[in-house]
Amino acid sequence: MRIDIVARPASQEDPNEDYAAVVLADGGVAVVLDGVTPPADGDTGCAHDVPWFTARLGGALVELAGSRREWDLAACLSEAITRTAAAHGPGCDLSHKRTPQATAALLRWDEERVEHLVLSDAAILLGGKDGTITPVLDTRLTVLRLRPDLRALRERVKALAPGTAESEAAVHAYVGAVTALRNAEGGFFTVAADPDVAGRAVTGLTPRADVTDAAALTDGATRWTEVFGLGDFPALLSLVREEGLNTLLAQVRASEHADPEGEEFPRGKRHDDVAGVYVEL
Ligand SMILES: [Zn+2]
Structure with missing residues (x-):
């Protein structure tokens, strides 16, 4: 088994709003979260910042997905949202549209199967024994x-x-x-304070015997394909498989530097946080 993991902020001055974790125990769990950058005026109705939110949500997900094997990933996500919401204070308005929130990509595997969950613009790529590579995306946005x-x-x-x-x-x-x-x-839909949003996630499972490897990535990483067109999703997973997540990150940063104003490759932010986990099963 090989694990590769990365979480890098857009720049040294920015807080890291992403979260990436892997645990190996009775199979394993990978959690990748992309904290949504607060609005320019900073109005989130909340006393807590995005790293506070992703650290609590991510920690709860690791614990629940790892220990509650009888729950599916959506149930784990729902409970993790409930716990994180309870950690806010009385002054936090959790109904605020811009309350701290994140996109999510989760993987869990054991001897029998590989489960996945994606919500919002994060992505999962599944490498198949037959050589196919299947992207799992929530395409609503x-x-x-x-x-x-x-x-x-x-x-x-x-x-x-x-x-x-x-x-x-x-x-x-x-x-x-x-x-x-x-x-x-x-x-x-994003992961914020409403546990019901877990029911909106794109979920599924694949027999473990059919999967060779998998990646969970934030949109800062998938801009390699979706913004810069350096290759399709199968090419992206092949790159990570052969050269690792740091090479993917380096190529994304090089493309961003080559087009700093987004004239050739329009995008919301010049640089974005990059987080990902790659697992060779
Ligand atoms: Zn709060």
């Missing part, structure tokens, strides 16, 4: 971004010169439209 009204708002932001009042109003309108879809029916 990707599909929403293509919706004509959101596209029009985004185009308007791009068309206006930054720094003007008009541009700021356009950014405000776009951010407001996306925020309204966050953890709302018909929108997209």
